[in-house]
Amino acid sequence: MNRSLKFLLLLIITLTGVAGHPGIARATGPDVTYGPQIIPVLTRRLQKNRFDFISWHRLGVAWYQNGYPAKAIKPLLYSAGKIRESSLNSLYLGLAYEATGKNAQARYWLAQAAAQADEAGSKALFELASLEFRSRSVERAINLLKSYIQRFPAGGYRAQADKLLAAATAGKFNEPAPGIDKPDMERLYYRNSRRALFDYPHFWFVQAGFLLLTSDYSDPTGKPTGPPLKPGSDSEYGLTANAGLGVGPWREGTRTASGGYLYRQTYYTTDSRVEQFFNDPGNLRYFPFRFDLLKRRHTLFGDFRGKLTEKFDAGVFGRHEIARIGSDFFSGAEEGDLRSSLSISDTTVLIPWVGTSLVEKSRTTAYMYLRKEINYETPDLSNKTYDLLGGSTNPVFSVGASHSQVMADDRLTLSGEVFSYDFVFNDYWVDFSRFGGFAEAEYRITSSVAVNGIAGFYQDHYSLGRPRMNGNCNTNSVQTPTKDSPTPSEPALCRRDDSGTVFQGGLRWNIQDDTQLSTSLLYVDNGNSTMREYDFQQLKFLVTLTRAFPNVQRVERMSERFADYVFFKEAR
Structure with a gap:
């Protein structure tokens, strides 16, 4: 060469x-x-x-x-x-x-x-x-x-x-x-990312999904003879749409702050509504997924946290939610020319907490759960989970504690939570206290696929009893009264205690860091051994596709609750 x-x-x-x-x-x-x-x-x-x-x-x-x-x-x-x-x-x-x-x-x-x-x-x-x-x-x-x-x-x-x-x-x-x-x-990422909206820390996400909900329950017949209860069932399905935009966390020493806006809506419908629309598809007022008519929720939230000592930190999470229904621009199918957007409820949640990580890869948190809902449709069902002054009764507090531990080379996360909530309604006949807990396990099969399961229980004690005209608190059974049945006695107030179990399984697939497909199946069984009209079972199946920035993990806390909806049921 x-x-x-x-x-x-x-x-x-x-x-x-x-x-x-x-x-x-x-x-x-x-x-x-x-x-x-x-x-x-x-x-x-x-x-x-x-x-x-x-x-x-x-x-x-x-x-x-x-x-x-x-x-x-x-x-x-x-x-x-x-x-x-x-x-x-x-x-x-x-x-x-x-x-x-x-x-x-x-x-x-x-x-x-x-x-x-x-x-x-x-x-x-x-x-x-x-x-x-x-x-x-x-x-x-x-x-x-x-x-x-x-x-x-x-x-x-x-x-x-x-x-x-x-x-x-x-x-x-x-x-x-x-x-x-x-x-x-952080600064470089927000400055250089094509999906970033601003140069400072922020997040956004959009979600779309399909929901199937089935319920089985017992209804009183109201007849003097024959079985006092009859079985009932409901089934509906729908589409879900959620979106959120937030800023932060802003950092000042060991303190951080973040906040933002969330929009949520579920488009429930039934087979009969869909069939009615296809009978007259030209009439868009019968379209079963009218986002302008169905209930939507607008939420503002804030999250503030900081170090208390070397081993303990504390913070407060708050949100204010406004729920509305109806449209000021287009009327519904059965409402003629009536166009009106109505407020359904205002809900405020405040959760002060204190936490520590005494053991590596673990987290322990104790919190207060302060929730207040103003129900405009049914004012008697307006409620709150606290009464710090107590009024004429003892003060009411709602509290909880949770612990989580990461194990098995960061693949397995075990967590649990116990809580005691008191719900005080405008209608004091509905007041009840709830004690419960749940355990959760999540296992990461691969870097992008994870499965999780939740098992929980709760017990509800209602402050006031339910009136029974015949004085027998056990007559609400499926047995048909006969001539040998006991003679009705004086009316009585019967104590109502419900108990329930909750099971949920889910699968999450992170298609990319910013895209996730998830599915979950939730089963709730509420029972009352003596008052069978309060029995119900609910099955909920949900599939959701999430697109998020900067990644899905960043927005999971914002799109889920601290201790909010999983164990809260509407008064029945």
């Missing part, structure tokens, strides 16, 4: 970063930064040559530095061990895993980088020590900090290492431990 050909070959290798041996490929230093414009350039280069390991590494670094740590992992893994500065590659892998909350993988790759004596190894060792300090792993944090001070006495983070070592030795973990200088992932 002549000299000119050798020079040309060497020039090609230098410009493209391609090497026949992994040790020949050379990366840049740990302080080099890449802008977002380099990402499409590197992508096009890799489409032509997938063995360009330097470009794979640089692509991963670029994704990380521009706020996409999850996307950085795959190219960094692909180039791991194939470039000369393996410590630099391992450092960014550890940082990417740490930014995505996968601390076990982060520890592994940071330890790989920390084994080297170069600049990347120095940064990896201090970042690993800071990670252990934040995790309150006292012994590991102390050993790693001592190792950093011994191996890199003139390192750029020596002063911080001395402070953290003194704090860890004294058992004080309130010292800030941010680790090495890292890009602000």
Whole structure:
């Protein structure tokens, strides 16, 4: 091979970063930064040559530095061990895993980088020590900090290492431990994402689904002879539509705040309504899914939280919901030219709470549940779950406590909750207290598929009894009275105590980080051993498709309750 050909070959290798041996490929230093414009350039280069390991590494670094740590992992893994500065590659892998909350993988790759004596190894060792300090792993944090001070006495983070070592030795973990200088992932993500609406932290989501609801119950016949009860059943189905937009969390020291707006609507219908529409499809007033007529809920919410002490934090969640029905623009099928939008109810919920994570990967929370509903359709059913002053009676409180634990290499999450709610109605005949609890398990089968199950129970005690004209509290059975039946006595008030069980199973599939398909089946069995008219069973099947930003996990808390609807039933 002549000299000119050798020079040309060497020039090609230098410009493209391609090497026949992994040790020949050379990366840049740990302080080099890449802008977002380099990402499409590197992508096009890799489409032509997938063995360009330097470009794979640089692509991963670029994704990380521009706020996409999850996307950085795959190219960094692909180039791991194939470039000369393996410590630099391992450092960014550890940082990417740490930014995505996968601390076990982060520890592994940071330890790989920390084994080297170069600049990347120095940064990896201090970042690993800071990670252990934040995790309150006292012994590991102390050993790693001592190792950093011994191996890199003139390192750029020596002063911080001395402070953290003194704090860890004294058992004080309130010292800030941010680790090495890292890009602000949150700010970069919202600035660079095409789906972001603003440059500051926020979220949005849209949901669409199908709902099937069946109910079986018992109705009094109202006849002096024959069975006092008759079976009844209802079945309806519908479409669900939910959307939300929120801002935050805003951070000020250890305090955060977020808030936003939610819209919810369920388009219930029945076979008879659908059949009626198809008999006259030209009349859109009979369309069974009239979003402008059916009940919709508008909700404003806020979430505020912060640290109380080193081990405890506290916060408050609040929301105000307005429910409306009808339309000011178009009339219903049976309402002629009447056009009116009516308020159904206003509901305010306030949940102050205090929590702690005394054990790694666990969370314990205690809360008060303050709910007030103004029912405009039936004012007697307006209610609240508190009466702090008590009025002429004792004060009323509604409280609960929950605990969760992550196990099995972060695949299994076990949680449980117990609660005691008191519902005070305008109609005091409906007042009742509810005690109950539930246990939940969620198992992540793969990185994108998870199954979960819930089993719960509740007991309801109504404050006032129910009148029975014959004085017998057990006459509401399915037995037909005969001539040998006891002679009716004086009227009596009979105590009403309901009990119920709740079972739910579900499957969630994260098609992408921002798209989820979920399905759930809920069964509720409410029974009363003596007053059979209060027996009912309910089966609810729901399929939902969710599209969210920045990801589905971010909006799950906003689209679900703290302790709201699962165990709350309408008065019957």
